[in-house]
Structures are given as structure tokens and as C-alpha cells.
Amino acid sequence: xxxxxxxxxxxxxxxxxxxxxxxxxxxxxxxxxxxxxxxxxxxxxxxxxxxxxxxxxxxxxxxxxxxxxxxxxxxxxxxxxxxxxxxxxxxxxxxxxxxxxxxxxxxxxxxxxxxxxxxxxxxxxxxxxxxxxxxxxxxxxxxxxxxxxxxxxxxxxxxxxxxxxxxxxxxxxxxxxxxxxxxxxxxxxxxxxxxx
Amino acid sequence: xxxxxxxxxxxxxxxxxxxxxxxxxxxxxxxxxxxxxxxxxxxxxxxxxxxxxxxxxxxxxxxxxxxxxxxxxxxxxxxxxxxxxxxxxxxxxxxxxxxxxxxxxxxxxxxxxxxxxxxxxxxxxxxxxxxxxxxxxxxxxxxxxxxxxxxxxxxxxxxxxxxxxxxxxxxxxxxxxxxxxxxxxxxxxxxxxxxxxxxxxxxxxxxxxxxxxxxxxxxxxxxxxxxxxxxxxxxxxxxxxxxxxxxxxxxxxxxxxxxxxxxxxxxxxxxxxxxxxxxxxxxxxxxxxxxxxxxxxxxxxxxxxxxxxxxxxxxxxxxxxx
Numbered sequence: 001x002x003x004x005x006x007x008x009x010x011x012x013x014x015x016x017x018x019x020x021x022x023x024x025x026x027x028x029x030x031x032x033x034x035x036x037x038x039x040x041x042x043x044x045x046x047x048x049x050x051x052x053x054x055x056x057x058x059x060x061x062x063x064x065x066x067x068x069x070x071x072x073x074x075x076x077x078x079x080x081x082x083x084x085x086x087x088x089x090x091x092x093x094x095x096x097x098x099x100x101x102x103x104x105x106x107x108x109x110x111x112x113x114x115x116x117x118x119x120x121x122x123x124x125x126x127x128x129x130x131x132x133x134x135x136x137x138x139x140x141x142x143x144x145x146x147x148x149x150x151x152x153x154x155x156x157x158x159x160x161x162x163x164x165x166x167x168x169x170x171x172x173x174x175x176x177x178x179x180x181x182x183x184x185x186x187x188x189x190x191x192x193x194x195x196x
Numbered sequence: 197x198x199x200x201x202x203x204x205x206x207x208x209x210x211x212x213x214x215x216x217x218x219x220x221x222x223x224x225x226x227x228x229x230x231x232x233x234x235x236x237x238x239x240x241x242x243x244x245x246x247x248x249x250x251x252x253x254x255x256x257x258x259x260x261x262x263x264x265x266x267x268x269x270x271x272x273x274x275x276x277x278x279x280x281x282x283x284x285x286x287x288x289x290x291x292x293x294x295x296x297x298x299x300x301x302x303x304x305x306x307x308x309x310x311x312x313x314x315x316x317x318x319x320x321x322x323x324x325x326x327x328x329x330x331x332x333x334x335x336x337x338x339x340x341x342x343x344x345x346x347x348x349x350x351x352x353x354x355x356x357x358x359x360x361x362x363x364x365x366x367x368x369x370x371x372x373x374x375x376x377x378x379x380x381x382x383x384x385x386x387x388x389x390x391x392x393x394x395x396x397x398x399x400x401x402x403x404x405x406x407x408x409x410x411x412x413x414x415x416x417x418x419x420x421x422x423x424x425x426x427x428x429x430x431x432x433x434x435x436x437x438x439x440x441x442x443x444x445x446x447x448x449x450x451x452x453x454x455x456x457x458x459x460x461x462x463x464x465x466x467x468x469x470x471x472x473x474x475x476x477x478x479x480x481x482x483x484x485x486x487x488x489x490x491x492x493x494x495x496x497x498x499x500x501x502x503x504x505x506x507x508x509x510x511x512x513x514x515x516x517x518x
Contacts, residue, residue, distance in 0.1 A: 028488065035277035035287070035484045036340055099491045104480070111477035164475060167338065168385050168456070169285035 006073065013074060017081045020048045021088070038096045045089035050162065052082040053155050054179050061186040065195070076132050079151070083129040086122055114164035121157040124150050152187070155180055204320035204357075252414040254347050256327060262403060263331035264500070269342035271411050273485045278418045279336065280437055281385050282371065282378035289380070294417035297377045297438065302422050308368070308443035311359030318422055322408065324357060325349035329412070330405055330426075335467045335481060335499045337431035342484040346426055347409035352400045360396070360444050367399040368392075368449035369425055370441035386452050392436035393449030393463070394427065395508075403428055403504050429501040431465045462518040466509065467499035471518050 001009075024044050027033050033040040056078040059071040093115075098104045109115050128148055131137075137144050159180055162173040185191050268274070280290040283297075302318040327349055335341045355367065373389035375381040381388045398404065405426040408415060415421035420437025427434045433453050443449075453461035460474050469479040480492035498505050509517075 033488070035273035036482060037488045038482055039340070096488065097492070104492075107479050108477045111472040112475060114475060168281075 001070065010073070010077065014077060017052070017077070020044075021085070024088075038092065041092045041096065042089065045085055045092055046162070049082060049085040049089050050158055050176050052078055052085055053151075053158055054176070054183060056082055057151065057155060057180070057183045061183060064186075064192075080129060080132055083125050086125055089118075090122055114161050117157055117164065118161045121154050121161060124154050124157075128154075152184065155184075204316045204324060253412055254327065254409045254414060255412075257347050258326075258328045260328040260330040262504075263329070263345075264333060264343065266331070266333070266343050268331060268345045268411070269485045274342060274344055274410060275416050275418060277342075277484060279338075279432065280380075280418055280420070282380045282388075282390065282438070283418065284380045285385060290418035291416075293379055294421075296379065297372075297417045297421070299417060299422040299438075302440075304423065304439065305441040306358050306443075307441070308445050309361040309364035310444050311361065312357070321354070322349075325353060325406075327408075332405075332426060332428040333499055334426075334428065334432050334435070335495065337433055337461065337465065337473065337478075339476060339478060339480065339495075340482040340484055341493065341495075341499075345411055346405060346407040347412065348405040348407035348426065350402055351404040351406050351425065352402060354406060354442075355396075355399060355444075358442075358444070363446045364444035365396050366445045366448055367394050367396065368441075368443040368445055369436045369439050370443070371436055372438050372440045386456050389440075390436060390452045391449060392425065392434055392451050394434075395448075396444075397508055398427070398505075401505060401508065403501055429467055429498040429505045431461075431467060433461065434465050464509075464514075464517050466505075466514065466518075467495060468497060468514055468518070469495040470497075471515050 024041065028037075028041070056075060059075050059078065063069060063071040094100055098108065109119070128150060131140060131144060131147060140147070159173060159176045162176060163170065166173055186195070276291045277287045278290040279287065280294070283290040283293040303315050304318055304321060305315050307313045327347055329345055329347050331343060331345045333341055333343050351367075369392050371390040372378065373381060375388075394404065405428075407420070407424050407426045408422060410416075410419060415424065417438075420435075420439075423439045424437040425435050425439065434451075448463060451463055453465075454463050467478075472478050478495055481495050483490055483493050496502070
């Protein structure tokens with residue numbers, strides 16, 4: 001694939017990754033969020049955060065499985081989209097759910113293990129996003145890879161966050177947990193040797 | 197002894213004719229009118245008949261002094277944003293699936309510590325009641341609330357009519373169990389059938405309502421047709437829907453959510469902003485149908501009904517008996 005083609009492909013993928021966001025904006029502007037708009041926005045932005053996170057984690061297994069480097073070209077973009085949707089999720093919580101009130105947060109956060117976990121996971125995402133440039137990769141050397149291993153922990157936290165906020169019907173978080181387990185299993189040396 | 201379908205009032209209890217005539221006119225659309233109307237609509241739109249029952253207007257009711265002054269949540273949201281796991285766990289599922297429920301005919305089993313046990317036609321029970329419209333706030337345990345104009349009759353009236361014995365300390369309600377009509381029951385989310393209960397004094401409180409309608413019409417199926425409980429000072433899951441059995445008991449009933457996750461959902465489930473759910477704060481609530489940037493509402497003790505019900509729990513540790 002030529003440089004030109006790759007660039008074109010990246011533009012296309014970038015636009016596609018923005019589609020969920022544009023649908024969310026469209027629904028918001030046109031009053032299509034339903035009876036409980038704050039909750040709807042929470043779920044939509046949260047779902048897309050987890051989806052992009054899993055998508056990011058699937059790139060290296062895909063690359064090895066098909067023995068092509070192409071998927072790895074999108075690690076940064078998908079990683080940053082994960083951060084983007086996570087940031088939208090945070091904004092919904094801060095602005096709409098908490099009305100930016102410290103008092104509200106002081107009441108809600110300690111009462112809620114899933115909020116604490118979500119806040120922690122988001123905090124851990126920040127250094128990853130901040131060091132995502134090629135320049136930072138060069139500067140940091142090996143420690144860059146060590147730091148970015150945090151993504152596995154963040155993914156686990158994200159899925160547990162979903163479990164902890166769910167009431168009784170665990171199908172959706174179970175699906176995320178299943179996909180994440182498969183993706184993590186591919187990192188396990190034994191499985192890696194057999195399948196990849 | 198249970199007698200199949202006895203009349204709800206014994207032969208010896210004669211209702212004054214005046215009352216009787218009044219009660220007959222409770223439901224304004226006669227069966228014949230309804231059938232004529234419904235077949236036309238059915239031909240036109242292919243709607244299932246059960247969804248049409250919801251369109252029946254209830255005309256004979258009084259306005260209640262217990263109504264709050266706030267503007268009700270739009271009908272659209274009241275009838276499409278429902279927790280009714282018998283029809284699915286997503287909020288929109290009940291509105292989609294509830295047409296499978298057949299609410300006519302409907303019978304209610306009255307049993308336990310009562311002088312008048314039996315299986316009664318719902319119509320026979322309803323004939324005797326005085327209906328009123330009550331605009332209540334409904335506060336869900338999930339930290340949202342809506343305001344609903346219910347139509348119903350005091351639960352206390354019904355309990356007096358079935359003649360509790362001296363052993364009757366609790367009221368236990370049971371929802372229909374029929375996975376064919378309630379497809380959500382094919383999944384073991386909760387243990388079916390759904391059971392809820394009240395202490396006798398809670399049940400006799402004038403706020404406890406047996407609802408058969410909302411917004412001036414018979415209840416849509418997704419809202420718990422044809423007969424549901426409304427206990428406005430408790431979290432919504434106490435207000436059991438589509439009731440087929442009422443049992444007075446000496447012992448505290450085993451209620452569904454409490455049985456399923458006992459450390460999260462208590463028997464009492466009184467709305468209480470100072471006692472958080474183990475996984476989230478209960479101090480504020482999202483207002484259903486409010487514009488996006490509306491701040492959340494401060495949740496009130498007993499959902500704002502403290503004046504009428506606080507005395508029921510005097511001396512009780514409400515953190516322990518949540």
C-alpha cells in the first residue's frame with residue numbers, strides 16, 4: 001500500500017470513527033434522546049468508549065493473525081478515539097449529571113464504587129493520550145511501552161465499571177467481558193504461540 | 197374455602213341501588229361501542245386489540261386531595277419508559293411487548309387471613325370502588341422520577357371489603373405468571389412470579405392506591421394493567437403491576453427484589469435521600485422528560501409524603517430497615 005493510499009484510508013477511517021459522535025450530536029440537537037436524555041448520553045458515550053477500547057486491543061492480534069502490519073497503523077487513532085469518547089462520557093457526567101457542582105460530586109462519588117472506578121480509569125487514560133505522539137514515543141523509548149501496557153488495566157476497569165452499574169441483566173457487560181477476555185488471551189504467550 | 201368466581205359482594209350485602217348505578221357507569225365505553233370502535237381501528241392499522249384497551253376512557257372519578265400540584269410527565273414518556281421485567285429489561289421493552297398480555301377477562305385471587313377468600317372477577321371488585329385521580333410522584337430506585345396522574349381507589353377500601361382477620365399483619369401481592377403473555381419471564385432475571393408486599397398499616401394508609409388507569413384512561417398494559425399498586429413514598433419496584441393475587445398474611449412476605457439482591461433492595465424501600473443504594477447515591481433524581489440541562493431534583497424524604505407516612509416508621513432505624 002502506497003503512502004497516498006494509506007493516508008486516504010486513514011481519512012476514511014477517521015470519518016467513520018466520528019460517525020457515532022455525529023449521531024449522538026444529531027439526536028441531542030433534535031431532541032431524540034428519549035425520556036431520560038442524561039442516561040441515554042451516558043450509555044451511548046460509554047458504549048462507544050468500550051467499543052473503541054476493544055477495537056484498539058484487537059489491532060495487534062489481527063495484525064499477527066493475518067500477518068499484515070496494516071492494522072497497527074491505526075493503533076494511535078483508535079486509542080485516541082477511545083480517549084475522545086471517554087472524554088465525552090466524562091463531560092456528560094460532569095456537566096449534565098453533576099451540574100459541575102463539587103457538592104454534588106462529594107455526595108455522589110463516595111456512594112458509588114462504579115463512579116470511582118470510572119474516574120480512575122479515565123485518569124489513567126490521560127497519560128496514554130498525552131504520550132501518543134511519535135515524538136513522545138521516541139523520547140520515552142522503552143518506558144513508553146511499559147506505560148502503554150496500562151491499557152490492559154484500563155480495559156478491565158472499564159468492563160468492571162459497566163458490571164457495577166448494571167441492575168440484574170448482565171448480558172451487555174458479559175459480551176464486553178467475553179470479547180476482552182479473548183483479546184487478552186491472545187497476549188498470553190502459550191496462546192500466542194499456537195494461534196498467532 | 198375457595199369458590200370459583202363468587203360474586204365479590206355476598207347476597208346478603210345489598211348495595212344501595214344508587215351506588216350500584218353509579219358504579220356501573222365507571223367505564224364509559226360500553227363493550228359494544230368498544231368492539232365497534234376497535235374493529236375499525238384494527239382494520240385501519242393492524243394494531244393488536246390489547247393495545248386498544250388502553251384507549252378506554254374512565255370518566256367517573258373525583259379529583260383527590262392527595263394530588264401534588266406539579267405538571268405530569270408527558271403521556272408518551274409515562275407509557276414508553278417502564279421497568280416491567282416481565283416484558284424485558286430495557287426501558288422500551290414493555291411498550292413493545294405488552295400487547296401480548298390479555299387483561300380481559302381478569303380474575304384476582306383473594307386469600308390468606310381474610311373473611312372473604314375467593315377468586316373474583318376483577319369487574320366485580322371494581323364495581324364496588326370509588327375512583328379518584330391522584331397525581332403522584334413516582335421515584336424509581338434507579339434515581340429518576342416522573343409525575344403520573346393515576347386513577348384508582350384506596351387499597352384500604354379493598355382490604356376492608358375482604359375482611360382481614362386479626363392475624364393479618366402483611367399484604368402480599370403477586371403478578372401474573374405466564375411466559376406466553378409475559379415473554380420476559382422466559383429469562384431468569386428475577387424469580388417469577390413477581391411478589392411484593394406491605395405491612396398492614398402501610399397498606400391501610402390512605403396514600404396506598406390500587407390503580408386501574410392513568411391520564412384518564414384505563415392503564416396501558418406496559419404500565420401494569422389491569423390492576424396495579426401505587427405506593428408513592430416507596431421506590432417504584434414496590435408498586436407491583438398486573439396483580440392476580442392478594443394474600444393477607446401473618447408473616448412478612450418474601451418480595452422479589454429483596455429475595456434477588458437482599459443487600460440492595462429492602463422490604464421497606466422507602467424513598468430516603470440519606471440512605472444510599474450500595475452502588476449509588478439516592479440524594480438526587482433525574483426528572484424524566486425534562487430538558488437536557490435541567491439540574492437533577494433533590495430527592496425528598498418519603499418522596500415528599502412524609503407528613504402522611506413518617507409516623508408509620510417512628511422509632512425505626514431506617515438505615516437498617518431500608
